[in-house]
Amino acid sequence: EPEVTQTPSHQVTQMGQEVILRCVPISNHLYFYWYRQILGQKVEFLVSFYNNEISEKSEIFDDQFSVERPDGSNFTLKIRSTKLEDSAMYFCASSVAGAQETQYFGPGTRLLVL
Amino acid sequence: AQSVTQLDSHVSVSEGTPVLLRCNYSSSYSPSLFWYVQHPNKGLQLLLKYTSAATLVKGINGFEAEFKKSETSFHLTKPSAHMSDAAEYFCVVRGPGRRALTFGSGTRLQVQP
Numbered sequence: 001e002p003e004v005t006q007t008p009s010h011q012v013t014q015m016g017q018e019v020i021l022r023c024v025p026i027s028n029h030l031y032f033y034w035y036r037q038i039l040g041q042k043v044e045f046l047v048s049f050y051n052n053e054i055s056e057k058s059e060i061f062d063d064q065f066s067v068e069r070p071d072g073s074n075f076t077l078k079i080r081s082t083k084l085e086d087s088a089m090y091f092c093a094s095s096v097a098g099a100q101e102t103q104y105f106g107p108g109t110r111l112l113v114l
Numbered sequence: 115a116q117s118v119t120q121l122d123s124h125v126s127v128s129e130g131t132p133v134l135l136r137c138n139y140s141s142s143y144s145p146s147l148f149w150y151v152q153h154p155n156k157g158l159q160l161l162l163k164y165t166s167a168a169t170l171v172k173g174i175n176g177f178e179a180e181f182k183k184s185e186t187s188f189h190l191t192k193p194s195a196h197m198s199d200a201a202e203y204f205c206v207v208r209g210p211g212r213r214a215l216t217f218g219s220g221t222r223l224q225v226q227p
Contacts, residue, residue, distance in 0.1 A: 003157070004157065031213065033213070035215070035217075041219075042217050042218065042219050042220075043158075043204065043215075043217035044217070045214035045215060045216070048213040048214065055213065056212065056213050056214055058214065091157070091158065093158075102148075102160050102163065103160075103215060104157075104160070105150070105157040105158035105159070106157050107155065107156055107157040108157065
């Protein structure tokens with residue numbers, strides 16, 4: 001069964017450093033998403049991406065964040081200058097198309113900012 | 115805006131007994147509702163979804179949920195718990211015309227032998 005994969009599984013970085021989290025969505029999917037879960041808090045939507053454009057974003061997704069689909073398979077989340085409060089589990093998801101379609105999630109990347 | 119409230123942060127049942135995980139939603143419009151499960155070190159897996167068809171929705175692994183508009187509830191049930199059901203369960207809502215999923219705070223299900 002096809003799966004969303006994410007790399008790395010864990011990342012530790014220093015405050016102020018840039019990080020790139022990588023995701024490989026399911027191959028025939030057209031919509032891509034990032035969510036995050038700060039320890040002890042709810043899973044929160046960050047951004048959705050379709051046709052090489054952001055289609056929806058939350059207020060969390062400020063100028064420090066960017067997303068890109070650099071090639072036909074990867075989908076990345078970049079945090080330009082990490083803050084302590086960016087420490088969280090980041091989940092990538094993808095869906096085929098359409099508002100009713102199921103979003104399939106990857107296993108997550110745990111980011112720790114020191 | 116839409117939201118979901120999971121009424122129990124932890125539920126513990128014995129193997130072979132019924133499971134009930136409670137979820138109430140708030141939405142201005144007719145929402146899409148989902149239950150996802152997360153096993154340790156795994157991604158979020160869809161158990162079932164409600165998208166305004168039948169109000170009783172059957173999912174994978176014997177789980178089902180009933181959409182009750184009058185009670186704004188979408189509780190998850192299973193007749194007989196199995197050890198492998200131990201995991202974190204999330205009730206999720208999506209508003210019409212939106213892609214963003216809004217998650218509840220999660221319910222950790224423990225299954226005792």
